[in-house]
Amino acid sequence: MRTIRTLIILVCFASVGLLVLSCGDDDGGQPTLVVLTHSSFDIDRELVARFEQEHHVTVDIRKGGDANEVVNRALLNAGNPEGDVLYGIDNLTLPRTVGKGLFEEYTSTLRDRIPSDVRAGLGDSREVTPIDYGYVALNFDRAKGTAPSRLEDLTNAAWRGKLVVEDPTTSSPGLQFLATTVAQFGETGSYTWKDYWRDLRANDVLVVDGWDAAYNTYFSRNGGDRPVVVSYTTSPAAEVFFSEGKLSEPPTSNVIPAGTKLFRQVEAAGVLRGTKQPELAGQFIDFLLSDDVQAHIPETMFVYPVMPGLATPDWWQWAKVDVQPAALSVDGPTIERWVREWTDIMRR
Amino acid sequence: MNASWTRRRTTWPWAIPALALLGPFLLWPLGAMVWRAVTPDGSFSLGPLGDVVGDGYYWRRLGFTAGQAAASTALSVLVGLPAAYVFARLRFPLRGFLLALLTVPFVLPTLVVAIAFQQLVGPGGWLNDVLEAMGLDPIRPLGTLGIILAAHVFYNVSIVIRLVAAVWRNLDPRTEEAARLLGAGPLAAFRAVTLPALTPAILSAAALVFTFTFTSFGVVLILGAGNPDLDTLEVVVYRLATRLVDLPAAALVSTIQIGATITALTLYSYFQRGATRSLTLRGERSRRLREAGWGQRLLAFLVVVALGVFIVAPMAALVHSAFTVGASDVATLENFTSLFDDTGRQSFIPPLDAVRWSLTFAAGSAALATVVGLASARAIAYSRGAFGALGDGLLMLPLTVPAVVLGFGYLVTFNRDPYDLRGSLWLVFAAHALVAYPFVVRSVLSTLRAVDPRVPEAARMLGASSWTVWWSVEFPILRRPLLAGALFAFAVSLGEFGATVLLQRREFATLPIAIFDALSKPGEANLGHALAMSTLLMAVTAAAFLLIERLRYRDTTGF
Numbered sequence A: 001m002r003t004i005r006t007l008i009i010l011v012c013f014a015s016v017g018l019l020v021l022s023c024g025d026d027d028g029g030q031p032t033l034v035v036l037t038h039s040s041f042d043i044d045r046e047l048v049a050r051f052e053q054e055h056h057v058t059v060d061i062r063k064g065g066d067a068n069e070v071v072n073r074a075l076l077n078a079g080n081p082e083g084d085v086l087y088g089i090d091n092l093t094l095p096r097t098v099g100k101g102l103f104e105e106y107t108s109t110l111r112d113r114i115p116s117d118v119r120a121g122l123g124d125s126r127e128v129t130p131i132d133y134g135y136v137a138l139n140f141d142r143a144k145g146t147a148p149s150r151l152e153d154l155t156n157a158a159w160r161g162k163l164v165v166e167d168p169t170t171s172s173p174g175l176q177f178l179a180t181t182v183a184q185f186g187e188t189g190s191y192t193w194k195d196y197w198r199d200l201r202a203n204d205v206l207v208v209d210g211w212d213a214a215y216n217t218y219f220s221r222n223g224g225d226r227p228v229v230v231s232y233t234t235s236p237a238a239e240v241f242f243s244e245g246k247l248s249e250p251p252t253s254n255v256i257p258a259g260t261k262l263f264r265q266v267e268a269a270g271v272l273r274g275t276k277q278p279e280l281a282g283q284f285i286d287f288l289l290s291d292d293v294q295a296h297i298p299e300t301m302f303v304y305p306v307m308p309g310l311a312t313p314d315w316w317q318w319a320k321v322d323v324q325p326a327a328l329s330v331d332g333p334t335i336e337r338w339v340r341e342w343t344d345i346m347r348r
Numbered sequence B: 001m002n003a004s005w006t007r008r009r010t011t012w013p014w015a016i017p018a019l020a021l022l023g024p025f026l027l028w029p030l031g032a033m034v035w036r037a038v039t040p041d042g043s044f045s046l047g048p049l050g051d052v053v054g055d056g057y058y059w060r061r062l063g064f065t066a067g068q069a070a071a072s073t074a075l076s077v078l079v080g081l082p083a084a085y086v087f088a089r090l091r092f093p094l095r096g097f098l099l100a101l102l103t104v105p106f107v108l109p110t111l112v113v114a115i116a117f118q119q120l121v122g123p124g125g126w127l128n129d130v131l132e133a134m135g136l137d138p139i140r141p142l143g144t145l146g147i148i149l150a151a152h153v154f155y156n157v158s159i160v161i162r163l164v165a166a167v168w169r170n171l172d173p174r175t176e177e178a179a180r181l182l183g184a185g186p187l188a189a190f191r192a193v194t195l196p197a198l199t200p201a202i203l204s205a206a207a208l209v210f211t212f213t214f215t216s217f218g219v220v221l222i223l224g225a226g227n228p229d230l231d232t233l234e235v236v237v238y239r240l241a242t243r244l245v246d247l248p249a250a251a252l253v254s255t256i257q258i259g260a261t262i263t264a265l266t267l268y269s270y271f272q273r274g275a276t277r278s279l280t281l282r283g284e285r286s287r288r289l290r291e292a293g294w295g296q297r298l299l300a301f302l303v304v305v306a307l308g309v310f311i312v313a314p315m316a317a318l319v320h321s322a323f324t325v326g327a328s329d330v331a332t333l334e335n336f337t338s339l340f341d342d343t344g345r346q347s348f349i350p351p352l353d354a355v356r357w358s359l360t361f362a363a364g365s366a367a368l369a370t371v372v373g374l375a376s377a378r379a380i381a382y383s384r385g386a387f388g389a390l391g392d393g394l395l396m397l398p399l400t401v402p403a404v405v406l407g408f409g410y411l412v413t414f415n416r417d418p419y420d421l422r423g424s425l426w427l428v429f430a431a432h433a434l435v436a437y438p439f440v441v442r443s444v445l446s447t448l449r450a451v452d453p454r455v456p457e458a459a460r461m462l463g464a465s466s467w468t469v470w471w472s473v474e475f476p477i478l479r480r481p482l483l484a485g486a487l488f489a490f491a492v493s494l495g496e497f498g499a500t501v502l503l504q505r506r507e508f509a510t511l512p513i514a515i516f517d518a519l520s521k522p523g524e525a526n527l528g529h530a531l532a533m534s535t536l537l538m539a540v541t542a543a544a545f546l547l548i549e550r551l552r553y554r555d556t557t558g559f
Helices: A002-022 A045-055 A067-076 A116-120 A151-155 A172-185 A193-202 A211-218 A235-242 A278-289 A291-301 A314-319 A332-346 B012-038 B047-053 B056-089 B095-107 B110-121 B126-133 B145-168 B173-181 B186-214 B218-223 B233-241 B244-275 B294-324 B334-340 B351-381 B385-395 B403-413 B425-450 B454-461 B466-495 B511-519 B524-556
Strands: A032-037 A058-063 A085-090 A128-141 A163-166 A206-208 A228-232 A252-255 A264-272
Touching: A032 A067, A032 A278, A045 A058, A045 A278, A045 A291, A067 A085, A067 B403, A085 A278, A116 A128, A128 A172, A128 A278, A128 A291, A151 A193, A163 A172, A163 A211, A172 A193, A172 A211, A172 A228, A172 A332, A193 A332, A206 A211, A211 A228, A211 B110, A228 A235, A235 A252, A235 A314, A235 B524, A264 A278, A278 A291, B012 B047, B012 B244, B012 B351, B012 B385, B012 B403, B012 B425, B047 B244, B056 B095, B056 B145, B056 B186, B056 B233, B056 B244, B056 B294, B095 B145, B095 B294, B095 B466, B095 B524, B110 B126, B110 B145, B110 B218, B110 B294, B110 B524, B145 B186, B145 B218, B145 B294, B145 B425, B145 B466, B173 B186, B186 B244, B186 B425, B218 B233, B233 B244, B233 B403, B244 B385, B244 B403, B294 B334, B294 B524, B334 B351, B334 B524, B351 B385, B351 B425, B351 B466, B351 B511, B351 B524, B385 B425, B403 B425, B425 B466, B454 B466, B466 B524, B511 B524
Parallel strands: A032 A058, A032 A085, A163 A206, A163 A228
Antiparallel strands: A085 A264, A128 A228, A128 A252, A128 A264
């Protein structure tokens, strides 16, 4: 009896497994457009359905970890791509793809409507098309008194043990904040960005691997004990949005003193070289630039759409920031050097 | 050691299922990554390898990694042994339930465990509330070695309890009682009679725990709170791999990790052979609590309370948060009910679908892992000498390879047309079965080696076919460890995150993926969703374990 019962359990396991495998893909012979992207990507499903109908195609959106991982895996397969379109490459990851033949050039008819300074963020490369942009800034928990007024304040005794940041080797916002400190303090002079980080380390800064640990665990707003966190300039607005009506103004604020040079991250999409349907891929990029998708970008991805003059939801007022993007031209080796030097200062 | 019965058999065909899984899904992708690393400009060069080997930093990390793994293993065995005794020898109410509960942490994604510990010992956590109420200073254990060791024991103690209790339960207690009658004290009787019989199972469990903690990743990454002195090799590999320029270095550091773990496992296997002896296995010999002596009752009480607090507290803190985060009042169900509100977003993963896929992958890969694991265990048990020990180590390979390297390896190998499996759910099954089958091997092997070779030999001499020998002699003995192994395989698949995240698609997202998705967005509602789904994952796991426990115990009541 016992052996029979065990067998029955095993057979059940196996048959459930086989059952699943037998109901494989079935999309009625339509072509499939595969979009590779990172885990923060989001889009209104109805808009995608409309695109699918219009172009008689099934859109398959595949997320593979964070932006860094997505670009890395695409590079491993350059010329023999896993998909047709890649969304989520930015001005910190694009330099690594130069000369690797990752993308096919594509010039959207809507490209001219994108402000030129945004396009310049990506060196006006024809390989990729800017879709949105964003900034990383210090967020302050407003329940904890007065916000710091300058970045330098965080190296003072009064702010000892108050700041949590993300590791630039593993986290995109972490790398953007590193770029911001480079832009702010410079590479040469009496007090460089490296001095700033040495002072932060001496002042008990907490470095964690990713944004969710920093924001959801250590930030005092979510039960941690650090009232200052490196997050996005749109996070205070997102707090209002996700409170689903409970909050009318954000519980956190951006710390952007006048004269701060914030690094601007421009995110883009590109047609992957080797795709069998370059035309469809291009149409999908046009679709991402269409007014419908662009207008939805604030509430789906919490970044700023590249197209100017679109109506934005009410709570987006908390995301409006008056900043001067840092004029920072970066290439692959430079970014690698920053990260290596940062690692030597903070990790060894 | 093994009698002539086994010598007549050829052993290598039993290794075929494991090789069929290991070859294409592990050795090939791993080899491809390493090959890329040592051919930087298209031609072979030892330069990159020299750079890694010559850097003292990696050797210091290797030393730390081994040290913390040894400490975690010792602690897990120390905590697990008394508990294994209580679960094996005593019958008390809710025993199956408690055993299932103890296994739940093992399958929780590290992300969830990190939140759980945060809710318990973090800055605003329960423990600090208690300390504050008592007028004491708050503690800050995050980022210390202590919290890492505690989390490792929290994760792994159930391996020790289950593997050891599975053997202990079937040991004839009369042997030890005989020793007592002959004048041995309880401790001496335990040392001379029971401990030697348990040693193979303890070593098995220790080998698994060591491997797990040696390759510890999420716990260190999250609870280590960025303290660079706590980085394990696997964390170093992750940091290297997420930046392209260091992918070759990541592959090479992985090989150091793999080499070190395989060496440790091979040594362990070699020594374990010496420790294995044939046991007289009986049916379950446990006592009801009220028949037990006072000493036993006290021990049972202490074990249940101590483990209960240690294991349940973080989970309770997590469940508590799931009902209170975002609550305007005392508690709220909102985090759970809103899981079912379709947001109309492309990224929305219906929680029930995620549960279904989690169960599907777990069931399918557990079945595959059981077949492969059983066959491998036979291959190892029936082979002798250094070759057998090495084979034992090699079959554990999947536990030693960093998921991120494996994930990237898949992308560079399964990318041409007849076998272009990128984005296929087959890869998820293969990857899950790969990390799961070593559990079956470990669980079955210690019993398989302990089977007195004269028993099947006698059956053969009496004219039984090999099938009959297997079916009526070996299988009944192996049934329990086999089920325990299958259960662990199931659990490993349920909680798997590292490889799945690189292979996933929204259509077959699992619960850990859905939790991760919710956690990567700001706002209380998302944190609430993540906590609610974590609670759901714990519930599903506990339910699955309870169901199987029930099946197990119902058949043993006949004894």
